[in-house]
Each structure stands twice: as structure tokens, then as C-alpha cells.
Amino acid sequence: MNDAVSGKASVGGHALSPKTRRFLTETRLGHLIDGELVLSADGATMPVIDPNTGLEFVRVAQGGAVEADRAAQAARRAFEDGRWRNLPPMKKEAVLRRLGALLEEHREVLMDLDMLDGGIIRAQTPFFVQFGIDVTNYYAGWPSKIEGAMSPTGANLVVQQVREPIGVCGVIMPWNAPSAVPLGVVAPLACGNSVVLKPAEQTPLTALLFGMLCLEAGVPAGVVNVVQGLGHSVGAALVDHPEVDSISFTGSVATGKRIQAAAAAHLKRVSLELGGKSPQLVFADADIERASMAAAWAVWGHSGQICTAGSRVLVHRSIHDEFVARMVEASRALKVGSCFDADTHVGPVISQQQLDQVSRYVEIGRAEGATVALGGRRHDADGYFFQPTIFTGVRNDMAIAQEEIFGPVMAVIPFDSDDEAWAIANATEFGLAAGVWTRDVVRAHRASQRLKVGTVWVNTYQLNETSVPYGGVKASGFGRSLGAVSIEEFTHVKSVWFNLD
Ligand code: NAI
Ligand code: MG
Numbered sequence: 001m002n003d004a005v006s007g008k009a010s011v012g013g014h015a016l017s018p019k020t021r022r023f024l025t026e027t028r029l030g031h032l033i034d035g036e037l038v039l040s041a042d043g044a045t046m047p048v049i050d051p052n053t054g055l056e057f058v059r060v061a062q063g064g065a066v067e068a069d070r071a072a073q074a075a076r077r078a079f080e081d082g083r084w085r086n087l088p089p090m091k092k093e094a095v096l097r098r099l100g101a102l103l104e105e106h107r108e109v110l111m112d113l114d115m116l117d118g119g120i121i122r123a124q125t126p127f128f129v130q131f132g133i134d135v136t137n138y139y140a141g142w143p144s145k146i147e148g149a150m151s152p153t154g155a156n157l158v159v160q161q162v163r164e165p166i167g168v169c170g171v172i173m174p175w176n177a178p179s180a181v182p183l184g185v186v187a188p189l190a191c192g193n194s195v196v197l198k199p200a201e202q203t204p205l206t207a208l209l210f211g212m213l214c215l216e217a218g219v220p221a222g223v224v225n226v227v228q229g230l231g232h233s234v235g236a237a238l239v240d241h242p243e244v245d246s247i248s249f250t251g252s253v254a255t256g257k258r259i260q261a262a263a264a265a266h267l268k269r270v271s272l273e274l275g276g277k278s279p280q281l282v283f284a285d286a287d288i289e290r291a292s293m294a295a296a297w298a299v300w301g302h303s304g305q306i307c308t309a310g311s312r313v314l315v316h317r318s319i320h321d322e323f324v325a326r327m328v329e330a331s332r333a334l335k336v337g338s339c340f341d342a343d344t345h346v347g348p349v350i351s352q353q354q355l356d357q358v359s360r361y362v363e364i365g366r367a368e369g370a371t372v373a374l375g376g377r378r379h380d381a382d383g384y385f386f387q388p389t390i391f392t393g394v395r396n397d398m399a400i401a402q403e404e405i406f407g408p409v410m411a412v413i414p415f416d417s418d419d420e421a422w423a424i425a426n427a428t429e430f431g432l433a434a435g436v437w438t439r440d441v442v443r444a445h446r447a448s449q450r451l452k453v454g455t456v457w458v459n460t461y462q463l464n465e466t467s468v469p470y471g472g473v474k475a476s477g478f479g480r481s482l483g484a485v486s487i488e489e490f491t492h493v494k495s496v497w498f499n500l501d
Contacts, residue, residue, distance in 0.1 A: 014052075014340050020112040023209060030061035031228055032211040034074035035221025042064045045202060047231070051119035051348040052338040052383045059205045060432050063229040068196070068237035071225040075168040075194035076243040078222030084167055085192040089144035096140035096190060099217035103182070105132045106213065110179045110206060117203045118178045119384070120302055121347040125179070132182040135482070138466035139182075139190040146191060146487055151495070158498040160390070163491045165192035166269065167245035172231070172259070173207065174251040175200035175350050176305045176406075181210045184248055185224065187486040189214075196225045196244060198235050198253075198324055202350050204228045231255060239263055246270070246490075250307075253404075253475050255428075271479025271489055273307065273471055275404040276432030279425040280310040280461065281447060283418075284318045286437035287459070292326035296410070298435065298461045300334065300388050303349050304408040307476075308433040308455070308462055311348045312401055317414040324392055324412055328374045331388045335466040336379045348384040355384040359408030365391050365400040370411070396424045404430070418443060422450040431474035435461040454480075 015023075040063045046062035049055065061067075073383050079085060084092070103110065110132070111125040120128055151159040169188040173181065199207035211226040221489040227234050227370055239247050239262045246269035249259050256272040263270045280295050282288075298310030315323045339347035349355050355378070362376055375387035394401050394411040396403070401411045415421045425434055433455040436447040448456045454472040457463060464470060464482070471480040479489055 014116065015111045016116070017108040017278060019106065020109045020116075022110055024058060024205075027208070027212075029205070029208065031063055031067050031071065032208060032215075032224070032226040033067065033071045034225070035215055037212075040064070040229075048204060049202070049351065050116055050118050050383075051350050052115075052340065054352070054383050057116070058205075061228050062201075063227050064233045065237040067227045068234050069243055070197060070244040071196045071227045072168060072238065072241040074222040075196050075225055078220060079165075079167055079194040081178060084189075084194070084222040084223045085315045092143040092190070092192075093140050096136065096186065098144070098218070099186075099214060100136040100140055101134055102217055103129075103136055106209065107133075109240065110210065113206045113209070114179050115339045117205055118175065119339055119348045119350055120177075121343070121344050121384075122342050124302060126420075128177055129179045132179045132467050135180075136182040136186050139486075140184040140186075142190040142487060143192075146474040146491065148493075152393075156499065156501045158500065160498075162494045162496060164494050166490060166492055167193060168243055169193045169490060170194050170241075170244040170247045171195055171197045171249065172235050172247065172249045173197065173199050173240065174200040176302065176307075178203040178206035181207050183481060184250070185210070187481065188248075188490040189219065189224065191487060192489040193490055194223045194225075196227060196238060198227050198229070198238055201228070201230050236262065239268070240477050242266065244268070248479070248481075248489075249273070256477060258390070271471075272477035273479070274432075274475060274477040275406070276307050276309070276430045276472065277312055277402065277404055277428050278308055278310050278430070278433040278453070279312040279314050279428075281421050281425055281434035281437065282313065282315045282319070283421070283436075283438040283440070283443060284316040285320075285439045285443075287439065288319060288323060290459075291437035292323055293330055294461050295435070295437070296327045296331050296388075299410040300346050300408050301462065303346055303386070305349060305354070305406050306462070307480065309406070310433075310435050310461055311405065311410055312396075312425075312428075313410055313412045314415050314421055314483065315412060316421075317416050320412075320414045324390065327410075328390060331374055331390070334388055336385050336387060337381065338383065346388055346408055349386060351384060354406065355386060357486070358386045358409060361400055361403070361405045361407070361409060362389060365394075365398065365409075365411075368398045368400065370398060370400060371389065372392045373412075375408070392395055396427055402428060418446065422447070426450070426452050429475040430472070432472040432476035433457065468483040
């Protein structure tokens with residue numbers, strides 16, 4: 001194929017699998033609308049940047065309101081014609097299981113793409129990719145289990161509670177986990193909905209591949225559509241489109257607020273998974289060796305670009321110095337570099353903009369009077385690299401303790417009592433997750449009750465399971481993904497009354 005927007009495989013010296021090269025060079029890298037790969041009506045394209053080098057390696061169609069409209073209309077038609085929605089449950093399950101198998105077959109491609117535009121290190125990509133496969137296989141089992149109910153009534157009435165799909169679901173995704181795309185799409189699909197997916201402009205490729213695999217698995221054309229482009233154009237147009245019944249958004253608080261406000265004009269259903277400034281509480285009775293390693297990795301993992309990054313580390317004053325020394329020791333030797341190198345521990349951040357944001361916050365932290373115990377500088381290489389950075393002497397009211405940095409930057413804050421620990425942990429606009437490190441079972445339970453967050457991990461961090469609901473409270477958003485609650489998110493209950501009199 002010789003389109004302006006097929007990849008020229010100018011992907012540096014990266015050792016990509018042949019399948020990945022084929023995907024990049026032979027696919028029309030556009031939108032997937034009504035089962036067709038199409039370019040933008042106005043021919044606009046946008047660059048995809050490799051964060052390992054800072055160089056453009058491919059161009060992708062950049063859509064706007066026209067593409068949002070075409071995709072929304074296609075999704076509406078596909079929903080109304082019922083080919084997917086009314087497919088018998090076991091047939092839906094067979095299609096979704098095929099999708100899971102196709103994702104397996106494309107494991108290498110998904111890993112390559114995670115590294116190439118997502119900047120996820122080679123050692124971590126298998127976990128991201130496996131999670132997407134697991135989510136697909138988990139929801140593949142749901143269509144036959146979405147049951148209604150009968151309400152108790154007198155003899156002359158029958159009242160059914162029927163669970164119906166909500167229609168066209170808009171899914172707006174961030175860039176930090178491209179291969180987790182099934183997380184946003186497979187639950188609404190399992191419920192019989194149609195989907196318009198807008199991936200982040202930084203990571204458009206995996207979503208396109210995913211959409212193509214949905215078609216190959218047997219999802220009818222128009223049921224899964226993918227539109228590419230910037231948030232304020234194609235994304236906003238989707239939120240504003242009358243044929244889109246719900247919006248599931250993952251990303252920043254600022255954009256989440258804008259989306260909720262825009263959706264309000266249509267009284268559209270919204271779920272928001274926003275950021276965090278998640279605390280990790282380390283008590284004096286913790287297993288210090290385990291806790292210090294885990295606490296550090298909870299911030300270095302994917303260079304801190306994970307919504308649940310445990311970026312505020314609250315440590316009991318009696319163990320503070322030893323704990324910090326251990327984290328510094330364990331982190332000093334980490335290799336920062338290209339995510340294609342098998343021995344890299346910390347890869348790049350996603351973009352120049354993100355790198356600038358991280359650098360700016362580190363300057364703010366210095367100016368606020370916090371101490372740099374490790375790192376604090378850009379890493380000396382092309383691409384968007386920043387050294388793992390530990391700030392000590394942080395007060396919880398400093399900007400580096402309150403605002404989501406989304407980079408490898410940790411703020412360490414000492415505390416003197418359990419009550420003070422809960423108070424500091426909760427003194428944030430966010431409420432996504434928290435970690436608790438203690439061997440005292442009473443303290444662990446107390447913590448789980450006191451912490452105002454969507455997830456508490458005790459003596460572990462960042463575990464997830466397809467069956468365990470995930471989401472936040474306060475400014476971290478509302479709505480839950482994963483597990484059975486996601487089925488409720490993407491259906492509504494219709495009550496049907498029959499009078500037998
Ligand atoms: P963003 O929240 O602006 O973008 C996320 C998604 O929303 C992208 O697909 C984007 O195109 C879309 N979008 C942007 N504006 C939109 C609008 N008006 N209407 C509809 N869709 C829109 O995040 P961005 O700008 O990429 O990153 C900024 C900061 O957000 C990061 O530094 C980080 O702190 C935070 N963030 C948090 C994430 C999380 O998982 N919690 C993920 C990504 C970013
Ligand atoms: Mg933005």
C-alpha cells in the first residue's frame with residue numbers, strides 16, 4: 001500500500017518482529033469506520049513519535065468532527081440493526097474468545113507497539129499485553145451470564161427487570177497503556193453495545209490493530225470503530241455527538257472536568273478514571289526490605305506514568321532515614337534508557353511535553369525547599385528520559401505532594417502517629433489508591449477503613465485482577481472498570497409490567 005499514511009518502517013534500529021513491520025507498512029493507518037480503514041476527509045495527518053528517540057516514525061490520519069460523526073452514525077446503525085446485540089450469547093462469546101486468541105497471536109506486535117509509541121520497557125510489556133488478553137477472555141464469558149430478574153408481585157401482574165445495552169459507547173483512552181485497549185472496549189461489547197474508540201494521539205496504533213482484530217474475530221462491521229486525532233477536536237466531537245450514549249474517559253482531571261461538563265448538555269452517561277497522587281503508608285513495623293523495594297517500583301514502573309503510581313511515600317519517622325537510604329541504594333544503579341534494551345529498568349516518558357512537565361515539577365520541588373536525595377535531572381540521552389528522583393523533606397502542602405507529576409518523581413513525607421498518617425494520606429484532592437505496609441492486622445484494617453480511595457493494597461502494590469473493580473473517588477473520578485460492576489456500567493435496567501387481569 002502506498003498511502004501517505006502507511007508506515008515507512010523508519011523505526012530506527014529497533015529490532016521489530018516481521019509482523020510488526022508488516023502492520024506498520026501494509027496497513028492504511030487511518031480510522032476504522034463501519035469496517036473500513038479510511039483516511040480523514042480533509043487528508044490531515046499527524047506524526048507518531050518514538051519517545052526513545054524523539055523522532056517521528058510514522059504518520060497517522062488526524063480526524064475531526066467529520067470522522068467523529070461518521071463513526072458515531074456507523075455505530076448507531078450497527079446497534080440498531082441488531083446483528084451484534086441480538087446475536088445469541090454463546091455466539092457472542094465465541095467471537096470474543098476468537099478475539100482473545102487473535103490478541104495472543106499478535107502478542108509480539110502488541111509488545112513492539114507498546115515499546116515503540118508507548119515507551120513501555122521490554123521487561124514490562126508482557127504484563128501489559130497479558131492483561132489486555134486476560135480482560136478479553138474474562139469478558140468473553142459474560143454474554144451468557146447477563147441476567148435479568150423478576151419482581152415479586154400479586155397474582156395478576158408479571159414484572160420483568162431486563163438488562164439492556166445502552167447503545168453507542170464512546171471510549172476515550174490515554175497513552176500510558178496502549179495494549180490495555182481491551183479494558184475500555186470488551187466490557188461494553190460483551191453487553192451488546194457498539195463502540196467508538198478514540199485512542200490518545202500519542203499512541204494511535206494499537207487501537208487500530210485492535211479494531212481490525214475485532215473485525216477478523218467476527219464482530220460485525222460498525223460495532224467497533226476507531227477514530228484518530230486530537231482531544232479537543234475529534235474527542236470533543238464525540239462527547240458532543242447526539243448518537244453517542246455514554247462516554248468512558250481515562251486521563252487527566254482537567255480533561256475529565258471538561259468532558260463531564262460537555263456531556264451534561266446531553267445528560268450523557270459518563271464514567272471518569274482520572275489521575276492520582278496515591279500514598280504509600282509505611283509503618284515502623286513493616287517488612288522494610290520488601291516495602292522499600294515495592295515503594296520505589298511503585299513510582300519507577302513505567303517511569304511513573306501509571307494512574308496508581310504510589311508517588312507520595314509516607315514513612316514513620318523512626319524508620320524514615322533507613323527507609324530512604326534503602327530506596328536510594330536500590331534505585332541508584334537502575335539503568336535508564338531505551339525500552340528496546342532488555343536490561344533497561346526505566347524507559348522514557350511519553351513526550352517532550354511530559355518531559356517538560358516533569359522537569360518543571362522538579363524545579364518547583366527544589367524551590368519549595370524539598371531535598372533531592374536521588375536524581376533530579378534529565379538523563380543524558382536523546383529521547384525523553386528523566387532520572388528516577390526522590391525528594392525528601394517534603395511537606396504535604398507542597399505542589400510536588402499535591403499535583404500529579406506523571407513521571408519518575410517520588411515525594412517522601414515523614415509522620416509520627418497513625419492518626420497523622422491517615423490525615424496526610426487523605427489530604428489530597430485525589431482518591432485513587434493507597435498502599436499500606438504493616439505487620440499489624442488491626443492497623444491494616446484500620447487503614448483500609450480510614451483511607452478515602454478506590455483501592456487499598458496491604459503489603460503489596462499495583463496488583464490487578466480482571467474480576468476486581470478498579471476506579472477512584474473524589475477528583476480521581478467515578479465509575480468502575482473490571483469485574484461484574486463493569487457489566488452494570490454498560491447496561492441499564494428496563495422494567496416491564498404485564499397485567500394478566
Ligand atoms: P488528557 O486527559 O488531556 O488526554 C487523555 C485523552 O483525552 C486523549 O485521548 C486525549 O486526546 C483526550 N482528550 C483531550 N482533551 C479532550 C477533550 N476536550 N474532549 C475529549 N477528549 C479529550 O491527558 P494528556 O494531555 O495526554 O496528559 C496530561 C496529564 O494528564 C498527564 O501529565 C497526567 O498527569 C495526566 N494523565 C493521567 C492519566 C491517567 O491514567 N490517570 C493518563 C494520561 C494523562
Ligand atoms: Mg491534554
